[in-house]
Amino acid sequence: MWKRFRRQEPSPARSVLPSSLVPITAPARLSLRDDPDPATAFFAVLEDYRRRGQGVALDMRPVEQLTPETCAMLAAVMEMFRRKKLIVRGTSPRAEAARALLVRSGFFEHVTPMVPPAPVRGDLGQIRRRRNDEGLADPTLVDTFVNFASSRSISRPEHKPSYRCLLECMANTRNHATEQFGGRQPWWVAVHFDPETNISAFSFLDFGVGILKSANIRMARKLWLKLGIATPADLLREVLTGEIPSRTELPYRGRGLPGMVKTCRSGQVRRLVVVANDAHADVEPGVYRKLKKPLHGTLVYWELHPREN
């Protein structure tokens, strides 16, 4: 009986895959928020095959920890594969919470499951997500997402900081994610509500040039980087605190990201995490680190926690 059950679950070994698909195994801890190096290494491999026009077979079974922002990124990456008409097949995580998140993220809208994902028991959260090809700042959509989060446990005014953060993200992508001003860069947004913790998690991402490449980094700082005096993490911190100005060189521009940081420091939003190029910022504890592998694009994540009475 056991053997028969085992046989029903195909492994992503080459024998059961079309020879054109490259097998890739996801790490057990897949979290750009909490443990970015394994996650960015995984995404770098995916991006490499996508650029080469190569389909992949993803073995997601080992994934034990999956967080909403990484799930949003994964679904977006899979959508990029599909848009390039590349085949992706995949398994789902054995761990129930990770499987629920992955299934609800839209991942399997772009990935052919090797076996149907096992059912998930209980209410393990709700996700709302959207892609925008025009890359415009869309306040009506922002309102919809904020309403989605606010229809849960927190009163509406506390969601105004999320309205601000989400619009700033969209405006930043609109104005800075391409090499030239006014270029068009699609973005993705996802909100995940966890009924156990009452936490709403917002994820915003694009596959543009990344914050560090779009920032106005002067020659001196570039030299410091080369000499190892400064790291990308230092630069990201300076961009987020407004010490590095907007590339427009207009003193009244470039307040969006520093404004988000202030919002986080004042406790209006929690767990603000920014991943861009080869730097990772966990703003609340003030931890900035250089990544071993760069992330293609920019990811911004934050949470809304229930009110503490």
Added chain:
Amino acid sequence: MAAPNISTSAVRVRVLDFTRTPGARYRTDGPFSGEQFRDEILVEAYDRARAAGVALIVVLDGVAGYATSFLEEAFGGLARDRDQADVIARLQLVSTEEPELVGEVMEYMKEARLAKRTQRLGR
């Protein structure tokens, strides 16, 4: 400059009459931008208030929220376009839902002069 007499009838603007969902900075960024609000509503209201010698009251309440860029472009932009000192003196902001917005917008208007000078110097 003497502060406008606010006891007389002031010109009153509600952002909510423009939109419930304010957008980002420029029209090119998307709908209901700060630039659009300034050009279509705020400048005209300011000019009317100035001509009448009364205050301009702007009510920020009732909307879904504000992006920093919307506020800066609308109010900082007004201060760059018009007499900055008069704008600061004449404008009265009302925000009971987010009182901290008043200080934030005042800061944008005060810093507008520096921005104007920097632009003039061609930086």
